[in-house]
Amino acid sequence: MDTVVEARKLSKEYIRDADRVVALKDVDLEISGGEFLALMGPSGSGKSTLLHLIAAMDRPTSGQVLVLGKDPHSLAGRALARWRNVHIGFVFQSFNLIPVLTALENVALPLKLTSLSAKEQMEHATTVLSLVGLGDRLHHFPRQLSGGQEQRVAIARAIVTDPDFILADEPTGNLDAASANEILELLAALNRDHDKTIVMVTHDPHAVRFAKAIRYLEKGALRPAGEQPEDWVDRNISVVSVPSAKNSSEALL
Amino acid sequence: MAIGSGFATTNTMYAAVAKRSKEIGTLRTLGFSEGSILLSFLTESMLIAVLAGVLGCVLVLPLNWVTSGVGSFVSFSEIAFRFRVGPTTIVSGVIFSVVLGVLGGALPARAAAKKEIIAALREG
Numbered sequence: 001m002d003t004v005v006e007a008r009k010l011s012k013e014y015i016r017d018a019d020r021v022v023a024l025k026d027v028d029l030e031i032s033g034g035e036f037l038a039l040m041g042p043s044g045s046g047k048s049t050l051l052h053l054i055a056a057m058d059r060p061t062s063g064q065v066l067v068l069g070k071d072p073h074s075l076a077g078r079a080l081a082r083w084r085n086v087h088i089g090f091v092f093q094s095f096n097l098i099p100v101l102t103a104l105e106n107v108a109l110p111l112k113l114t115s116l117s118a119k120e121q122m123e124h125a126t127t128v129l130s131l132v133g134l135g136d137r138l139h140h141f142p143r144q145l146s147g148g149q150e151q152r153v154a155i156a157r158a159i160v161t162d163p164d165f166i167l168a169d170e171p172t173g174n175l176d177a178a179s180a181n182e183i184l185e186l187l188a189a190l191n192r193d194h195d196k197t198i199v200m201v202t203h204d205p206h207a208v209r210f211a212k213a214i215r216y217l218e219k220g221a222l223r224p225a226g227e228q229p230e231d232w233v234d235r236n237i238s239v240v241s242v243p244s245a246k247n248s249s250e251a252l253l
Numbered sequence: 254m255a256i257g258s259g260f261a262t263t264n265t266m267y268a269a270v271a272k273r274s275k276e277i278g279t280l281r282t283l284g285f286s287e288g289s290i291l292l293s294f295l296t297e298s299m300l301i302a303v304l305a306g307v308l309g310c311v312l313v314l315p316l317n318w319v320t321s322g323v324g325s326f327v328s329f330s331e332i333a334f335r336f337r338v339g340p341t342t343i344v345s346g347v348i349f350s351v352v353l354g355v356l357g358g359a360l361p362a363r364a365a366a367k368k369e370i371i372a373a374l375r376e377g
Contacts, residue, residue, distance in 0.1 A: 110284060
């Protein structure tokens, strides 16, 4: 598999209340095409920061991240915005749907930036919503949907432009166990059946079982591949060897 | 009064920008540019101002042709005023409200467009 994301000595520092906070420290990471990578670590370990840098939502303090062989941080303004629209599908922990738009309109939103006609945009959005199992909820507003359904709409919005990557930041963090399972099966199916490269931030040991690979971040530093923190071993949480996603996910797509 | 209205527009739009911070961050993540965000808030501000202008014109119609006067005990004369709302007044009133909407909404719209994505998402 080709390397699609390559981070080199990636660092990010913030100034918070006059203090310098190191969020990421010299991170080297390679992600292959078709990968389903879970980024794990405690709160404040830099998982989300790394995801934001890959999605070019934030700029690194030093180092470089190459996505599909190109540094998106070398772009600016409209070109950078366009890059995000074409290459990245982002799934937020709290869904971030626009409350005054229906599920269909929410999913069609990224297509407003494409050359598709209004009719084609609605057709695309309808197809993708059916794909995630919400073909009968097209005209529902977010407040009329359950948390799991809202996250499905958010995933539909993330894949409607057929991006190269799906980046998910704690996608099951606000969901009950059953809904979380459905979302993870959906992501696994998108990876397996549609060959989508997925990077998922999580600290849920159950969630990582759906991923193909796991990397751990601690205090802004990435642990070597295949190595998990000692306290995880103490707690008898084994996630280094990850079984493939359940076959039941096929029913979703 | 116009200056006051301009400040009111600015205040309303700053409140809208603060309330919809997360929405702004989400739209930027989806690929909307700073220019799109600026334009959308400016358009919103302008539309609110046009609606306010039209509403003002409608509300003032019952006063059309009402006459009032001011008397002077020095000269024993009276100056009469007749309130007349013609098409020209209505059109210029609405145009003036559009200008106020654009001017009042410009700074908040710029603030919305210039928000850093991560900061916008965290503020929401």
